Amino acid sequence: MAAKIIDGKAFAAKIRGEVATHVARLKEEHGLTPGLAVVLVGEDPASQVYVRSKGKQTVEVGMNSVEHKLEPDTSEADLLSLIERLNADPAIHGILVQLPLPDHLDSDLVINAIDPAKDVDGFHISNVGLLGTGQKSMVPCTPLGCLMMLREEHGSLSGLDAVVVGRSNIVGKPMAQLLLGDSCTVTIAHSRTKDLPEVVRRADIVVAAVGRPEMVPGDWIKPGATVIDVGINRIEGEGGKTRLVGDCHYESCAAVAGAITPVPGGVGPMTIACLLANTVTACCRANGLSEPDGLTA
Numbered sequence: 535m536a537a538k539i540i541d542g543k544a545f546a547a548k549i550r551g552e553v554a555t556h557v558a559r560l561k562e563e564h565g566l567t568p569g570l571a572v573v574l575v576g577e578d579p580a581s582q583v584y585v586r587s588k589g590k591q592t593v594e595v596g597m598n599s600v601e602h603k604l605e606p607d608t609s610e611a612d613l614l615s616l617i618e619r620l621n622a623d624p625a626i627h628g629i630l631v632q633l634p635l636p637d638h639l640d641s642d643l644v645i646n647a648i649d650p651a652k653d654v655d656g657f658h659i660s661n662v663g664l665l666g667t668g669q670k671s672m673v674p675c676t677p678l679g680c681l682m683m684l685r686e687e688h689g690s691l692s693g694l695d696a697v698v699v700g701r702s703n704i705v706g707k708p709m710a711q712l713l714l715g716d717s718c719t720v721t722i723a724h725s726r727t728k729d730l731p732e733v734v735r736r737a738d739i740v741v742a743a744v745g746r747p748e749m750v751p752g753d754w755i756k757p758g759a760t761v762i763d764v765g766i767n768r769i770e771g772e773g774g775k776t777r778l779v780g781d782c783h784y785e786s787c788a789a790v791a792g793a794i795t796p797v798p799g800g801v802g803p804m805t806i807a808c809l810l811a812n813t814v815t816a817c818c819r820a821n822g823l824s825e826p827d828g829l830t831a
């Protein structure tokens with residue numbers, strides 16, 4: 535059996551279309567233009583690529599995009615004062631500080647300095663707590679994108695066995711909370727998990743978010759399971775060229791899974807679409823307006 539390939543690129547384009555419709559309505563009916571500020575400290579080339587593509591897509595859906603590029607040796611005090619300014623700026627509805635930050639900056643401190651209402655990454659401790667208790671929050675973009683694809687694929691997720699491989703604060707933990715919120719039976723597995731292959735084999739839904747290239751082989755996958763591959767790893771390919779691979783071994787997993795997300799073109803584009811969706815949601819909440827349906831968890 536060959537798996538259905540979940541087209542994250544097409545799904546993300548659909549989400550961006552819905553976001554654009556809401557942005558147009560906010561402008562027309564309320565004179566509001568959602569604004570997203572992206573803060574990048576240092577010059578990591580991969581980060582610069584993401585920041586550029588976020589900025590481009592933000593403008594394409596009709597929102598304002600502001601980029602702050604800071605020197606790699608920027609002090610914590612300077613970064614915190616920029617965040618304070620953005621917190622106080624009524625034209626800015628979403629703030630994203632690109633991670634990882636250089637080592638001399640305390641990322642927990644920096645993230646928790648963002649106004650939770652503008653924390654479109656959903657990384658502030660208030661948003662983490664709200665999500666964990668089932669209250670309205672800003673939901674982290676990558677897990678939100680994964681949830682949207684899973685709901686589209688399955689309809690109801692109720693009662694399904696879900697295994698999340700990886701326990702990071704940005705993907706694994708919030709992903710597990712969202713799956714639990716949709717009534718899955720959730721296991722969080724990680725590098726110390728005993729009998730990892732056996733644990734993964736139980737799952738109707740596998741979300742791989744460990745950051746290790748092609749770590750999950752097809753013979754760990756239950757036939758017919760849905761595989762969501764969050765990994766984006768650049769590895770050495772043939773002839774010295776680099777290529778992108780996920781955390782799952784695509785060929786072998788696709789041979790047994792019922793459905794699978796490719797890398798690239800799966801979770802990555804959905805992450806950016808959800809960032810735009812979160813910015814519209816934040817703008818609506820900030821102005822006491824009803825928020826778009828279907829763009830939140």
Ligand SMILES: Nc1nc(=O)c2c([nH]1)NC[C@@H]1CN(c3ccc(C(=O)N[C@@H](CCC(=O)O)C(=O)O)cc3)C=[N+]21
Nearest residue numbers: 584630631632633634655798799800801802803805806
């Ligand atoms: N505060 C913060 N929030 C983030 O959301 C965040 C971050 N920091 N730091 C860096 C990571 C990385 N990230 C990606 C988003 C989309 C693609 C994406 O669209 N990738 C394309 C391929 C891109 C390529 O070809 O390199 C795809 O998967 O199809 C990739 C990576 C968001 N991140």
